[in-house]
């Protein structure tokens with residue numbers, strides 16, 4: 320797909336705001352004002368920022384300590400790897416605060432004769448949805464440090480960093496959150512029943528929050544091959560790392 324950048328004017332400061340096709344919410348890099356592109360209306364949600372605490376040098380230290388720890392890694396990985404690319408990206412997320420209730424009816428087959436069981440699973444969530452469709456990111460492994468969020472401040476975004484806009488609106492985000500929670504609940508139900516007869520989930524929304532969080536996308540080279548690391552810019556944790564195959 321060819322992505323053409325378009326421009327609108329920021330309704331707050333008048334500066335040109337660039338966005339790409341598919342993006343729904345955009346943030347002005349000159350004043351930090353957030354706009355819904357299709358309607359041009361102001362944004363009704365809290366927009367927060369998680370601060371990045373790592374510069375290139377400190378981020379590389381995190382990468383090397385990951386390389387030199389844990390199992391299944393070549394012994395010389397930290398020593399022989401070369402970081403060839405490191406990009407700091409502020410990824411857009413939606414956080415859906417709510418209570419999800421799944422009512423179910425099913426068959427418990429672990430005893431003889433099997434019995435019908437009914438019940439419900441009710442849980443409170445801060446469910447995280449990545450607002451980008453093509454970005455590969457381990458969202459479920461990512462424990463976003465919500466306690467450290469501040470109101471979005473464009474001046475805290477480093478000059479060299481990339482800020483991505485949301486490709487998902489409110490309704491789409493809620494649908495997706497509901498689907499994902501439902502499938503998480505189906506997984507939990509396996510403890511109670513072996514076969515589902517009926518199952519329905521209701522998500523009671525308390526609040527929604529839009530958030531930009533810093534993530535380092537790193538490429539490193541080891542023995543002529545390239546591998547990827549994804550590092551949380553807030554904590555320095557490696558969220559996902561490719562490990563070169565070793566022969567034991």
Ligand SMILES: [Zn+2]
Nearest residue numbers: 329332347350
């Ligand atoms: Zn502006």
